[in-house]
Amino acid sequence: MKSLDELAKIRKEAKNKIDIRDSKGKVRIVVGMATCGISAGARPVLLTLINEVNKRGLKDVVVSQTGCIGVCRLEPIVEVYKSGENKVTYVEMTPEKAKKIILEHIVNGNVIDEYTIGAVQ
Amino acid sequence: MDFYRSHVLVCGGTGCTSSGSETLIDTFNEEIKKHELEHEVKIVKTGCFGLCEVGPIVIVYPEGAFYAHIKKENVATIVEEHLLKGRIVDNLLYEDAKDDDRVRSLDEVDFYKKQKRVALRNCGVIDPENIVEYIGYDGYKALGKVLTTMSREDVIDEIKKSGLRGRGGGGFPTGIKWGFAYKATGDEKYVVCNADEGDPGAFMDRSVLEGDPHSVLEAMAIAGYAIGARQGYIYVRAEYPIAVKRLEIAIEQARKYELLGDDIFGTGFSFDVEIRLGAGAFVCGEETALLNSIEGKRGMPRPRPPFPANEGLWGKPTLLNNVETYANIVPIILNGSDWFSSIGTEKSKGTKVFALGGKINNTGLVEIPMGTTLKEIIYEIGGGIPNEKAFKAVQTGGPSGGCIPAKNLDTPIDYDNLIALGSMMGSGGMIVMDEDNCMVDIARFFLDFTVDESCGKCPPCRIGTKRMLQILDKITSGKGELEDINRLEELAKNIKESALCGLGQTAPNPVLSTLRHFKNEYIAHVVDKTCPAGVCKELLAYHIDENLCKKCGICAKKCPADCIDGVKGKEVFKIDRDKCVKCGACMEACPFNAISKK
Ligand SMILES: Cc1cc2nc3c(=O)[nH]c(=O)nc-3n(C[C@H](O)[C@H](O)[C@H](O)COP(=O)(O)O)c2cc1C
Ligand code: SF4
Ligand code: SF4
Ligand code: SF4
Ligand code: FES
Ligand code: FES
Numbered sequence: 278m279k280s281l282d283e284l285a286k287i288r289k290e291a292k293n294k295i296d297i298r299d300s301k302g303k304v305r306i307v308v309g310m311a312t313c314g315i316s317a318g319a320r321p322v323l324l325t326l327i328n329e330v331n332k333r334g335l336k337d338v339v340v341s342q343t344g345c346i347g348v349c350r351l352e353p354i355v356e357v358y359k360s361g362e363n364k365v366t367y368v369e370m371t372p373e374k375a376k377k378i379i380l381e382h383i384v385n386g387n388v389i390d391e392y393t394i395g396a397v398q
Numbered sequence: 399m400d401f402y403r404s405h406v407l408v409c410g411g412t413g414c415t416s417s418g419s420e421t422l423i424d425t426f427n428e429e430i431k432k433h434e435l436e437h438e439v440k441i442v443k444t445g446c447f448g449l450c451e452v453g454p455i456v457i458v459y460p461e462g463a464f465y466a467h468i469k470k471e472n473v474a475t476i477v478e479e480h481l482l483k484g485r486i487v488d489n490l491l492y493e494d495a496k497d498d499d500r501v502r503s504l505d506e507v508d509f510y511k512k513q514k515r516v517a518l519r520n521c522g523v524i525d526p527e528n529i530v531e532y533i534g535y536d537g538y539k540a541l542g543k544v545l546t547t548m549s550r551e552d553v554i555d556e557i558k559k560s561g562l563r564g565r566g567g568g569g570f571p572t573g574i575k576w577g578f579a580y581k582a583t584g585d586e587k588y589v590v591c592n593a594d595e596g597d598p599g600a601f602m603d604r605s606v607l608e609g610d611p612h613s614v615l616e617a618m619a620i621a622g623y624a625i626g627a628r629q630g631y632i633y634v635r636a637e638y639p640i641a642v643k644r645l646e647i648a649i650e651q652a653r654k655y656e657l658l659g660d661d662i663f664g665t666g667f668s669f670d671v672e673i674r675l676g677a678g679a680f681v682c683g684e685e686t687a688l689l690n691s692i693e694g695k696r697g698m699p700r701p702r703p704p705f706p707a708n709e710g711l712w713g714k715p716t717l718l719n720n721v722e723t724y725a726n727i728v729p730i731i732l733n734g735s736d737w738f739s740s741i742g743t744e745k746s747k748g749t750k751v752f753a754l755g756g757k758i759n760n761t762g763l764v765e766i767p768m769g770t771t772l773k774e775i776i777y778e779i780g781g782g783i784p785n786e787k788a789f790k791a792v793q794t795g796g797p798s799g800g801c802i803p804a805k806n807l808d809t810p811i812d813y814d815n816l817i818a819l820g821s822m823m824g825s826g827g828m829i830v831m832d833e834d835n836c837m838v839d840i841a842r843f844f845l846d847f848t849v850d851e852s853c854g855k856c857p858p859c860r861i862g863t864k865r866m867l868q869i870l871d872k873i874t875s876g877k878g879e880l881e882d883i884n885r886l887e888e889l890a891k892n893i894k895e896s897a898l899c900g901l902g903q904t905a906p907n908p909v910l911s912t913l914r915h916f917k918n919e920y921i922a923h924v925v926d927k928t929c930p931a932g933v934c935k936e937l938l939a940y941h942i943d944e945n946l947c948k949k950c951g952i953c954a955k956k957c958p959a960d961c962i963d964g965v966k967g968k969e970v971f972k973i974d975r976d977k978c979v980k981c982g983a984c985m986e987a988c989p990f991n992a993i994s995k996k
Binding site for chain 2: 280298327
């Protein structure tokens with residue numbers, strides 16, 4: 278190692294990759310991945326979310342998955358938990374919608390109402 | 399894609415490895431491949447998480463799900479349910495020893511709630527065989543800071559101000575020791591890490607080396623800069639193969655990244671580290687013996703002064719510290735001495751790692767702020783005594799320490815309080831004893847260890863401890879006299895004062911401390927010829943309780959000495975004490991718990 282900058286660069290890249298081992302105080306995006314979720318297309322949604330979070334280097338966001346959420350007909354379902362705010366449930370997700378959620382909701386802080394469970398039901 | 403959505407941490411510490419975590423990793427890799435998850439899920443082999451009792455341990459992030467007692471057969475379930483479908487596998491989660499609620503993540507486990515991880519900060523968190531992960535957790539940042547922004551005096555001052563004291567046993571202030579080595583004159587100096595860890599029951603140094611080897615290398619390089627040395631040695635016992643292997647990998651990677659070697663960070667500072675293997679003799683942990691051993695001589699202590707700081711390896715100034723001491727250096731440099739000294743007590747700063755063992759529910763490694771009470775460790779972190787037995791004592795400091803009785807459980811743990819109770823911090827073994835432990839027998843156990851390990855150089859230790867052991871043998875076999883207790887005490891005091899090295903000087907401690915707190919047990923052995931805890935075989939007598947005996951005759955069938963008599967269904971059974979060989983078979987066999995030993 279010839280300089281501190283070199284070390285800082287390695288650290289930054291490494292931090293990004295190991296960040297998910299510390300989920301305290303972070304925004305959690307949870308994707309329903311039970312059988313019906315997967316068959317409705319939850320996997321591409323999950324992968325898109327992860328990709329977007331990674332691409333934008335969003336440090337305080339973790340994407341994780343969960344089992345049956347209970348409303349199979351509206352799958353794929355994505356839930357966003359921010360501390361101090363109510364949980365937001367997005368339904369009938371697609372990779373395109375997922376991208377928008379990262380930009381609008383996670384980065385800019387605006388819930389996309391028309392994708393939420395309230396708008397659909 | 400090199401970014402993984404899920405990390406599966408599998409413990410690769412010695413405890414979990416011996417219960418099969420290597421095959422778990424292989425199976426995980428197979429299963430993950432089978433489900434085409436290899437670009438999404440990363441398997442990480444870490445060091446010890448601390449709760450070895452429930453190993454092998456697997457933790458899945460980002461959920462932080464804490465799986466315990468994982469077998470090969472469970473792997474497919476975890477992959478299919480958790481990793482593929484996102485359903486945490488409830489019945490594989492760790493069950494807290496106290497209540498039956500399944501604990502879902504590490505933060506919820508009682509075992510970790512009162513702990514504060516400084517020395518163990520990366521153990522069980524990073525992959526110890528991957529320097530990039532260490533760097534990701536701010537690794538080598540402290541070395542960079544020291545080399546580019548601090549003078550050698552600044553570094554030593556910072557360590558002095560932190561109040562850090564040696565974790566290898568004696569508790570000597572680390573900064574002052576660094577100052578001595580810095581002031582010593584010599585064109586060549588050395589930095590040595592003592593990883594001998596000979597105390598029975600202690601394994602914190604092994605865990606640091608296995609789980610976070612770079613933290614020790616980085617600290618040694620910082621020490622090298624501070625005192626003006628360019629070569630370091632780690633003396634580690636050959637019985638620690640995993641630790642040795644991970645150290646080798648770490649040294650190689652650090653050299654590759656030029657964090658060891660010449661001209662580190664382009665500052666002109668050069669430092670390298672080599673490993674020296676020890677054969678595992680307890681006395682080789684003593685600093686002068688250790689230095690002799692590194693030089694290739696017999697590992698025998700020599701008188702001090704001269705201290706190693708002035709005349710160490712090959713007669714050159716040498717700084718010698720313990721593994722855990724080094725593991726505290728990087729956090730002190732990064733967070734500042736004020737942060738460090740805000741943890742702990744007036745005269746003992748920071749945290750201490752203990753290896754909790756014996757009659758306790760959660761055996762394993764715990765790191766607590768100094769000043770935590772013994773009671774908090776045993777009951778809140780350790781989960782209390784199993785089988786509803788009564789607590790009797792806790793042994794700290796290994797063969798150099800002593801036993802602390804129940805009435806002192808509220809004592810905050812620090813160097814000085816433990817010494818005041820007739821024990822000591824030592825390297826951090828902590829063995830809990832319950833009503834079934836005989837304190838005379840415990841003292842005998844540690845003395846037996848000392849007699850075996852004494853190097854024989856000086857007569858007080860070579861002859862004196864042997865004599866003490868003979869007296870203890872006499873007492874535990876029921877042939878002791880009252881006068882023996884006084885003889886023991888006198889011998890103990892003389893050996894303490896006249897032995898050449900720390901081994902002999904502290905060897906009498908287990909005897910003195912049990913005499914101090916449990917004299918009644920010694921007296922019961924010599925006067926009443928009984929062992930109150932029912933341990934010392936020669937003093938035991940098996941006895942059938944007439945009121946509990948159901949006259950079933952099972953015991954008589956089991957007795958190899960044919961000394962139980964009775965008439966099945968009609969007459970209470972009786973043991974003929976003269977013929978009984980005290981094998982205990984009858985007691986184990988009786989379905990009605992009618993047989994006891996006293
Ligand atoms: C018999 C004996 C055995 C010792 N064993 C160890 C040991 O295994 N590891 C250790 O670090 N220190 C051990 N010590 C203490 C060392 O001599 C020395 O004080 C210590 O390594 C200094 O490092 P520290 O100041 O960081 O504690 C032992 C001392 C004696 C007398
Ligand atoms: S006290 Fe014991 S171990 Fe130490 S030098 Fe003397 S004989 Fe050897
Ligand atoms: S086994 Fe127990 S109950 Fe049966 S005869 Fe022996 S002492 Fe009595
Ligand atoms: S302890 Fe062994 S020898 Fe003695 S009575 Fe029981 S079974 Fe027989
Ligand atoms: S399985 Fe999808 S909501 Fe139940
Ligand atoms: S070795 Fe796995 S938890 Fe200690």
